[in-house]
Amino acid sequence: MKNRFKISGPGVLIAAAFIGPGTVTVCTLAGVTHGYTLLWAMVLSVVATIVLQEMAARIGLISGQDLATVIRQQIPGKSSRFFAILLMLCAIVIGNAAYEAGNISGGVLGLESLGFDATIGWGNYYINGWSFILGGLAAVLLYVGNYKILERVLVAMVLVMSIAFLITAALTRPDIWAIFKGSLWPQIPENGLLMVVAIVGTTVVPYNLFLHASLVNERWKGKAHLAAAKRDTVVAVILGGIVSMAIMICAAALQGTQISNASDLALSLEPLFGDYARYFVGVGLGAAGLTSAITAPLAAAYVVQGCLGWKPNLKGVKFRAVWMSILGIGIIFSSSGYKPIQIIQFAQVANGVLLPVMAGYLIWLANKKQVLGSYVNTKVQNILGICIWCIVLILGLRLIFKVLGIL
Numbered sequence: 001m002k003n004r005f006k007i008s009g010p011g012v013l014i015a016a017a018f019i020g021p022g023t024v025t026v027c028t029l030a031g032v033t034h035g036y037t038l039l040w041a042m043v044l045s046v047v048a049t050i051v052l053q054e055m056a057a058r059i060g061l062i063s064g065q066d067l068a069t070v071i072r073q074q075i076p077g078k079s080s081r082f083f084a085i086l087l088m089l090c091a092i093v094i095g096n097a098a099y100e101a102g103n104i105s106g107g108v109l110g111l112e113s114l115g116f117d118a119t120i121g122w123g124n125y126y127i128n129g130w131s132f133i134l135g136g137l138a139a140v141l142l143y144v145g146n147y148k149i150l151e152r153v154l155v156a157m158v159l160v161m162s163i164a165f166l167i168t169a170a171l172t173r174p175d176i177w178a179i180f181k182g183s184l185w186p187q188i189p190e191n192g193l194l195m196v197v198a199i200v201g202t203t204v205v206p207y208n209l210f211l212h213a214s215l216v217n218e219r220w221k222g223k224a225h226l227a228a229a230k231r232d233t234v235v236a237v238i239l240g241g242i243v244s245m246a247i248m249i250c251a252a253a254l255q256g257t258q259i260s261n262a263s264d265l266a267l268s269l270e271p272l273f274g275d276y277a278r279y280f281v282g283v284g285l286g287a288a289g290l291t292s293a294i295t296a297p298l299a300a301a302y303v304v305q306g307c308l309g310w311k312p313n314l315k316g317v318k319f320r321a322v323w324m325s326i327l328g329i330g331i332i333f334s335s336s337g338y339k340p341i342q343i344i345q346f347a348q349v350a351n352g353v354l355l356p357v358m359a360g361y362l363i364w365l366a367n368k369k370q371v372l373g374s375y376v377n378t379k380v381q382n383i384l385g386i387c388i389w390c391i392v393l394i395l396g397l398r399l400i401f402k403v404l405g406i407l
Contacts, residue, residue, distance in 0.1 A: 009151070009219055009228075009229075009232035009236070010057070010151075010212055010215035010216050010218070010219055010229070010232060010233075011053075011212075011229075011232035011233045011234075011235065011236030011237060012151070012154060012155050012158050012232075012236045012239075013150075013151065013154050013211070013215055013295060014053055014208050014211065014212050014215075014233070014236060014237065014240075015158055015236045015237060015239055015240030015243075016154045016157060016158050016161075016240075016291035016292070016294075016295055017205065017207070017208050017211060017291065017292060017295035017296070017299070018049070018202065018203050018205050018208060018240060019158075019161060019240050019243055019244060019288050019291070019292075020102075020103055020106065020202075020288055020289065020291070020292030020296075021102055021103060021105065021106020021107070021109070021285065021288055021289050021292065022099070022102060022106075022202050023202040023203065023244055023247075023288070024106065024247055024284075024285055024288050025106075026195075026198045026199055026202045027042070027199070027202075027244050027245075027247040027248045027251065028247060028248075028250075028251045028259060028264075028265045029195070029251070029259070030195050030198075030199060030248050030251070031247065031248035031249065031250065031251025031252040031254075031255070032251045032252070032254055032255055032257055032259045032265075033192075033195065033255075034189050034192055034195065034255075035178070035182070035252040035255045036174075036175070036178045036179055036181070036182030036183075036248070036249065036252050037182050037187060037189050037192070038182070038189075038192060038195060038196060038199060038248070039179065039182035039183040039245055039248060039249075040182060040183055040184065040185065040186045040187075041186075041195075041196045041199040041200065042183075042199055042203070042241055042244050042245050042248065043183050043184075043241070043245075044186075044200065044391075045199055045200045045203035045204060045241065045244075046203070046237055046238060046240075046241035047384075048200065048203075048204050048388045048391060048392075049203055049204050049208075049237050049240075049241075050233060050234055050237050050238075051381070051384045051385060051388055052204065052209060052359060052362060052385075052388060053208065053209065053212050053233050053237060054229075054230055054233050054234075055362045055363070055365075055366045055377070055381070055385070056208075056209040056210075056212045056213045056362060057212050057213060057216045057229045057230070057233055058226060058229070058230075058366065058372065058375060059213055059362070059365055059366060059371060059372065060212065060213030060214060060215075060216045060217055061216045061217065061220060061222070061223065061225060061226060061229055062223055062226075062371070062372050062373070062375055063371055063372075064217060064221070064222075065213075065217075065306070066210065066213050066214040066217070066302055066303075066305065066306040066312065067209060067210045067213035067214070067306065068085075068088055068210055068302070068303050068305070068306025068307045069306040069309070070213075070306075070365060070371060071084055071088070071306075071361055071365070072084070072085060072306065072307060072309070074365060074368065074370070074371065084357075084361075085307045087353060087354055087357060088210075088303055088307055088354070089303065089304065089307055091206060091353070091354035092206065092207050092210065092299060092300055092303040092354070093300045093303060093304060093322070093326070095207070096207060096296040096297065096299060096300040096326055097300070097325070097326045097329045097330070099296060100293065100296050100297065100326055100327060100329060100330025100333075100334075101329070101330045101331075101332075101333035101334040102334075103289055103292035103293040103296055103330060104131050104134050104135055104289060104293050104330050104331060104334040105131070105289070105334045106285060106288060106289035106292070107130070107134045107285070107286045107287075107288070107289020107290050107293060108128055108130040108131055108134065108289065108334065109285060109289070110281075110282045110283065110284070110285030110286030110287075110288070110289060111130050111134075111282065111286050112130070113278060113281065113282040113285070114278070114279060114282040114283070114286075116130070126337075127335040127336060128334065128335050128337070129335075131331050131334040131335035132331060132335060134289065134290055134293060135293065135327055135328075135330065135331035135334070137290065138290065138293045138294045138297070138327060139324070139327055141153055141294055142294060142297065142298060142320075142323055142327070143320065145314040145315035145320075146314075147215075147218040147219065147314065150294070150298075151219070154291055154294065154295075157287045157290060157291050158239070158240075158243075158287075158291065160283065160284075160287045161243060161283075161284045161287040161288055161291070162239060162242070162243050162246075164280040164281065164283045164284035164287070165243050165246040165247050165250065165280070165281070165284045166242075166243070166246050167276075167280050168246070168250045168269065168277050168280040168281055168284070169246040169247075169249040169250050171269075171276065171277050171280075172249065172250055172252075172253035172269070172277075174249045174252065174253070179249065183245070194398070194402075197394070197395050197398050200391065200392075200395055201355075201395050203240075203241070203244065204355070204388075204392060204395075206354045206355050206358050207296065207299040207300070207303070208299070209358055209362065210299055210302055210303050210306070211295060211298065211299040211302060212233075214302040214306075214312075216229050217312070218314070223375065226375065247265075247284075250265065250269065250277075250281065251265055253269070254268050254269065265281055269281060293327070293330065296326065296330075297322070297323035297324075297326035297327045297330075298323055300322055300323065300326045301319050301320075301322040301323040301326075304318075304322045305318075305319055305322075352395075352396040352397070352398075352400040353396060353400070354396075355392045355395060355396045356389060356392045356393040356395075356396045359385070359388060359389045359392045359393075360389060362385070363377070363382065363385040363386065363389060366381070366385070367382065
């Protein structure tokens with residue numbers, strides 16, 4: 001029983017990756033705008049994430065390779081292979097570089113909501129010292145290049161994040177029956193469709209598929225650990241979903257209030273529920289920013305490694321050069337407050353294309369006996385996979401249309 005529910009392994013790093021500042025902000029806005037009504041969307045997102053992440057982990061563990069390498073080796077035709085590699089590099093590497101500033105900035109917002117200001121000014125120029133502190137901490141953990149240390153740190157951060165948001169949710173004295181109803185009875189309120197898509201989009205993250213396939217090989221070797229990897233995925237993703245739902249529940253206490261981000265949530269809860277609410281949300285947001293600031297550069301490095309055929313090595317010079325570049329870009333943009341809008345929009349479009357393409361690749365690879373042998377998808381897994389593919393296709397199209405100004 002202890003091993004069955006043990007909070008450890010690559011799954012926790014995946015949970016740490018998708019509960020970033022973006023997820024915290026989306027869940028906050030969903031709770032403030034629609035109360036408990038959209039909790040079911042998070043339940044749907046958790047199911048979709050478990051199905052896709054399990055496929056990615058199974059492919060990584062059975063093949064002994066990262067997902068980008070498997071895709072590069074299995075796709076027939078030079079043109080198709082080139083398109084797949086280009087798409088993965090653009091969406092994950094450029095995308096994560098653009099989003100990294102948001103990850104670090106989210107952690108900074110959490111710390112600042114606790115009352116800690118580290119702004120440094122020279123004349124008319126200002127930088128935020130917290131961006132360098134959080135980025136430096138992420139750099140140290142990544143540079144060590146030891147998977148076990150990285151895992152333990154992120155497990156600790158996820159637990160801190162979980163405790164912080166769950167306690168805050170309890171402080172708001174939520175309506176338990178309304179929570180059950182919102183979680184199990186799907187309904188889309190007026191103007192709520194885009195919020196549903198946003199909830200799914202911040203949970204089912206393309207780069208997590210690559211990250212998971214690589215991390216299972218850092219932790220385990222061979223098919224003997226398939227059951228452990230699946231159990232780890234299910235427990236960790238469900239935990240991540242519960243944390244996200246706790247954030248929505250916290251925000252529901254302020255339904256109708258003008259809130260634009262999670263930092264506003266921390267400050268707005270204080271008058272109603274005391275200083276502790278603000279502190280717990282601030283700590284949770286800080287942990288969410290730091291965990292995503294670590295996992296996003298790591299995922300980008302794994303993708304480049306697989307696409308270019310480098311030898312797997314966490315301590316390799318080329319591997320370190322990739323994550324250092326991603327992290328460095330994030331620190332610079334975060335500390336200066338500059339937002340590279342055009343790069344972010346390009347990254348959103350690339351991810352909008354990548355998500356359904358990757359879901360399709362996963363289902364295809366998970367049915368190839370050449371890759372998985374007797375561990376190919378079952379009929380149930382294929383039915384679930386196809387349903388999820390339809391959902392992420394709609395999600396991807398919606399994201400592209402929104403960026404292009406069509407929606």
